[in-house]
Amino acid sequence: MALEGELTRLREIREEDLPVFVELRNDLETQAWSRTLPPDYTLEMIRRRYWDRDFSYHRNDAIFIVEVKESCEVAGMMSYSGVVDRFEADWGLAIRKEFWGTGVSRDASDTMLRFLFHELGLRVVRLWTQSGNERAVATFEKLGFKVATRTPGAIFKGGRWVDNICMDLLREEWYALHPDLEDGLGDPIAR
Numbered sequence: 794m795a796l797e798g799e800l801t802r803l804r805e806i807r808e809e810d811l812p813v814f815v816e817l818r819n820d821l822e823t824q825a826w827s828r829t830l831p832p833d834y835t836l837e838m839i840r841r842r843y844w845d846r847d848f849s850y851h852r853n854d855a856i857f858i859v860e861v862k863e864s865c866e867v868a869g870m871m872s873y874s875g876v877v878d879r880f881e882a883d884w885g886l887a888i889r890k891e892f893w894g895t896g897v898s899r900d901a902s903d904t905m906l907r908f909l910f911h912e913l914g915l916r917v918v919r920l921w922t923q924s925g926n927e928r929a930v931a932t933f934e935k936l937g938f939k940v941a942t943r944t945p946g947a948i949f950k951g952g953r954w955v956d957n958i959c960m961d962l963l964r965e966e967w968y969a970l971h972p973d974l975e976d977g978l979g980d981p982i983a984r
């Protein structure tokens with residue numbers, strides 16, 4: 794069952810989605826990585842990366858396709874990794890440029906964060922970006938993220954030095970933004 798938002802759903806990757814990962818990876822604006830990677834990824838490399846993933850009941854990481862509900866178009870990808878049970882995870886996303894500014898990113902992000910806090914019971918969600926990615930920083934601040942650590946001049950990108958940034962969103966901050974939801978994490982064996 795996909796994770797359903799208002800505008801988007803987060804669903805499993807399918808074979809026909811793989812070219813989108815090549816596109817996102819090979820475009821310097823969307824590759825969503827602080828240090829520039831060579832834009833030479835092939836479909837076969839991407840296929841092996843995702844298809845080599847074995848079935849598992851572990852919940853350490855996940856990669857979703859962001860699909861627009863109305864049109865079923867693939868708008869991008871969203872992932873999390875490094876889950877420490879009921880504690881933390883790293884979150885990542887990349888949206889295709891034609892969907893920037895359409896509300897798709899916000900809707901998919903809300904859906905992902907709800908899953909991470911309300912279903913997995915995490916206390917903190919972190920993400921990594923860099924100060925030159927002003928659009929991303931603005932987007933994450935609007936979701937409630939704050940800069941947790943900044944390493945000045947740690948990254949060379951786009952012809953200049955920029956800061957490596959870790960942003961985080963704490964559980965209580967996320968619930969404060971969603972007063973309709975109750976945080977039931979409390980003491981699991983309280984009588």
Ligand SMILES: CC(C)(COP(=O)(O)OP(=O)(O)OC[C@H]1O[C@@H](n2cnc3c(N)ncnc32)[C@H](O)[C@@H]1OP(=O)(O)O)[C@@H](O)C(=O)NCCC(=O)NCCS
Pocket residue numbers: 822823824825826886887888889892893894895896897898899921922926927928929931932
């Ligand atoms: C980051 C990303 C997910 C945001 O999605 P989006 O659809 O572009 O975001 P939105 O349009 O909803 O919001 C962007 C906001 O940043 C603002 N913004 C854009 N450029 C900006 C800039 N240079 N400086 C400050 N704010 C900026 C926009 O005005 C907008 O704010 P508004 O809604 O108040 O007008 C998307 O751009 C993306 O996938 N980028 C490439 C990958 C990436 O950066 N991933 C995350 C970090 S690793």
